[in-house]
Amino acid sequence: MATLKKQLINPEKFDKVFKSLCAGSALLVSLLMAGLFIQLVYYALPAIRTFGFKFLISSEWDPVNNIYGALPAISGTLLTTAIALIIAVPISFIVAMYLVESASPKLSTPISFALDLLAAVPSIIYGMWGLFIFVPFMQKFFKSLFGIDYSGFGFLTGGIILAFMILPFICAIMRDVFKLVPSVTKEAAFGAGSTHWEVSYDISMKYGAKGLLGAVFLGLGRAVGETMAVLFVIGNVQNVPKSLFGRGTTIAATLANNFSEAEGILKSSLFELGLILLVMSLGVQVLGQLWLNRVSRQMGEK
C-alpha cells in the first residue's frame, strides 16, 4: 500500500514542479523584456533629467559642451526604415505571389533557394559590400544618369541596403502565407472568371492579411534596429535629413559609434537613445497586434 501511495503522490508533485519550471522559463522572456526596459530607464535618467523633453526635438550634438539631442538619430532611423519598407514590401509581395501562384516548380525552387541565401547573409557583409561596392556604384549611377553629385554615402543608400536586407525575410513569410491559402478558395475564384492577379489581390491577400502584415512588421522590426549594414554607408554625421542624398545617422549607428568611448552625460544620452529605440520596437509590436485583432474581427475569426 505504501509503495502504491508513493507511486501516486510523486508523479503529481513532479508534474506540479515541472509545470512551474516551464512557467518560469516562459515568464523569463517577459522578465527579460522588463529588465531591459528598467535598465535602459535607469541609465537614461541623468540625461532625461538634464535635457528633458527637448532631447527628442533637439539636433544639437556638442561633445565639447556635453549637449546632445536625439532628433538626427530618430529621424534618420525613421527615414531609412521608411525607404526600406517602401522598396521592400511591394517587391516582396509581387515576388512571393509570383512564386506561389504563377511560377513552375522548376523556376520557383531555385528562386526560393536564392532568397534563402539572401536571408542568410550576415549583416556585416551587407555593410562591407555596401561600402566597397554599392557606394561607388551609387556615385557613378547618379552622376552618369542624372548628373547629380551624390557621394554614395547617405540616407538613400542606407535605405536601399536595408531594403535588400529585409526583402528576403518579408518575402519568405509572405510566400509561406500565400501557400497556406486553400486551393479550394482560389479555384472557386478562378471558376468565377478571375485573372491570376485578381485571385492574388482579392482572395489570397485578404485571406492571408494577418500573416502578410506579420511579415511587414517583422521587416519593420529588423530595419529599425539594424546596425552594421547602415553604419558603413550612412555618413555618420549628426544631421537631420534634409534630402535623400544627405548624410546622417540612425539610433543604432550612433550607439555603435559612441558607446565604448562614452562616459557621463554622453553615456546616459546613449542609453536614452536605446530606450527610444526599444519603445519604437514595442510600439511597432503593439500596433501590429491591434491591427491584427481588428483584421481578425473583420474576417470573423474572433
Add this chain to the structure above:
Amino acid sequence: MKRRGMKFRKSLNWIIKAYSIFFVILAVALISWILYTVFDFGLPALSWSFFVEPTKPYGIENGGIANALLGTLFITAGAVIISVPPGILGGIYLSEFDKDSKLSNFIRFSANVMMGVPSILCGLFVYALVVYNTKQFSGMAGSLALAIIMFPVILRTSEDMLQMVPDSLRESALALGTPRWLTIFSIVCRSAKGGLLTGVLLAVARVGGETAPLLFTALWSDDWPFHFFSEPTSNLTVTINEYATNSPFEIMQTRAWGAALIICVAILSLNIFCRTAFNYKKGN
C-alpha cells in the same frame, strides 16, 4: 468585385505578370551580385594556413582565422546551452499548459517584442549587467548576449512545433496513465523532435552573423579562445569588423572577406539543412 472591362482586367494581369518577372530577376540578380562579391574577394584569402593559423597583427606573415573560428564555435555553443533549455521548456508551457490566457498572451507579446529588439541593445544589456560588474570582457558574456537574442526565437518556434503534434497522441498517452511530464517528454517532444531542432538551428543561424552584441562583451583577441570565461575571446564577426573597418591595409581586408565567405557558407548550409530536413519531416 468592382465591375471592370475584360480588356482592362486582362492587360492589368499581364502588366503585373511582367512586373513580377522583372522583380524576380532583380532579386536574383541582387543575390548573385552580393554572393559574387563575397566569393570574388574572399576566395583569394582561403588557404590551408588561413584555416589553421591564428589571427596575427598587420605586418606579420601567415595570418589566419583559426582562433576566431574556434572562438565563434565556443561562443555559439555557450549561447545554445544557455538558451535552449529555457526556450524549449517555455515553449512547452505555452503549448501544453496554458494555451490561451492573459498571461500566455502577454508572454507571447513579450517574446515578439524581444525578437524585434535590436541586437546592439542586448549587447549593451549584458555589458552593463555582467561585464561592468565582473570587470572583464569574456566569451561567456558574449554567449549570454547571443542567448538573449536566441531565447525568444526558440520559445516561439518550439511552441509552434509542439502545437502541431495532434492531440490524439497526448490523449492516448494520458489515458494509459502516463504522468503529464512524461507524456510531454517522450511522446510530444519526441514526435516534434525535427521541428524543435529546426527551431534551434534557425536561431543559431540568426545569431551566427551578429557583430554588435559581441562588440561590447567578447571583444576579440589574437589569442586562442581557451580562457573563454575570463578574457576577450576571438570570434569571426568582430574580427571581420576589425579587419574591414579598423585596417586600411589591403591584406587585412582580404582576410576579412575570407572570413565573411566562411560565415556565409556556414549559415547558408545551416539554413539549407534546416529546410531540407524539415521538409522531409513534414512530408513524413
Add this chain to the structure above:
Amino acid sequence: MQKMLKAGIAVTIAVSSFASIAKSINGAGASFPAPVYRVWTYNYKQAKKVKVNYQSVGSGAGINQIKSKTVDFGASDKPLKKAELDKFGLVQFPMLMGGVVVVANIPGIKNNQLKLDGLTLAKIFSGEIRRWNHPTIVSMNLGTEIPAMPINVVHRSDGSGTTWIFTNYLCKVSPNWEKTIGCGKSVKWTAGYGGQKNPGVANNVKKLSGAIGYVEYTYAVEAKLNTIQLKNKAGKFVKPDIKSFQSAGASADWENAPGYYMVLTNKAGAKSWPITGVTYILMYKKQKNAAEAKSLLKYFDWCYKQGASVAEKLKYVPIPKSVIAMVEKSWGKEITVNGKKVWQP
C-alpha cells in the same frame, strides 16, 4: 532568476580565473598607435611566452576601461591632467610619438604637392571654404593646377584621441575654431562625412573624390593616400615624415611636465610637423599583485627597448632614451603593491 544568473556567472568566472595558469595582460585604447602595439604584443609572446592582449577601441574607451578596471592598462592619445590622474590613482607615461597627417584625394594632385596653412585648414574643416579652387588655397599653391571641385570633409564618427590631437592644433591656429567648435575627442562637426576609426577615415577619403581627412601617418602610408604639406609655426611648409615628427618632439620639456602631460602640436622648429602627438599608457599606482605588476612593467620596459626598431619601421618615433630613464625612475617611485615598491630601475 536574473540575480541567480548573475551569481552563477560570477562564480563560474571566479573559478575559471583560478583555473587560468599564466595570466595574460589586457590593454585597450587608442587606434593611433595600434599598428605598433599589436606587433609588440605578438613579438613579446614569441619572445617571452607572456600573452598581451591589446584592443584598439579608441582613446576614450581605453580611458573608460582603465577607470572601470576592466583592463590592466589603458592607452590614450589625449593625456590626462595631473588632477584627474591623482583622483583615480593612475600613473601615466608616454609610449610613442607619431604624426597626424592631412590626406587628400584630389584628382591630378600628387603626394605632398598641395600646401596649406593652419588657418585655411580650420576653415576647410568648419565648412567655411567649400571648393578646392578657392582663392586662398590657389594663392598658396601658385603653379599647381587645382581642379574646380567641392571639398568633401571626412572626420571621425567615433570619439578619438586622434581627433583630440587634430582639433587641439586647429584651436591653436584658429581663434574662430576655438570659439565655435573647440577641442575634444569628439566635436560638433558642421560639415562632412564620419568614418569609423583611422581606417574608416582612410577608406572614405580613398572613395570620395575631392575628399580631405586626417589620419595617423602609418595609415596614410599603408593606404597609399596623398598627404598635404602644412605651414608650421616657424612659417615653413613641411612634409610629414619621421624627421619632421622627431623635430617636433625634440623641443619637448619632459622634466617639467606633471604626469608627463605633453602636447606637441604647433611646436617651434623649422623642420617640425605641426600636428605631432604623443600617445600614453595609463595604469594604476596601487597594483594588487606583485608578480602581475612586475610582469606588466617588464612588458613596457621591453617595448621601450626592444620595440623601438618595430616602431621606426612603422613610421613612428620612439621615446628618447633620456625620457625612458625618467619614466622608469617614476615607476620605481610610484608603483606599489601593498605599500611595497615593485620596480628596480
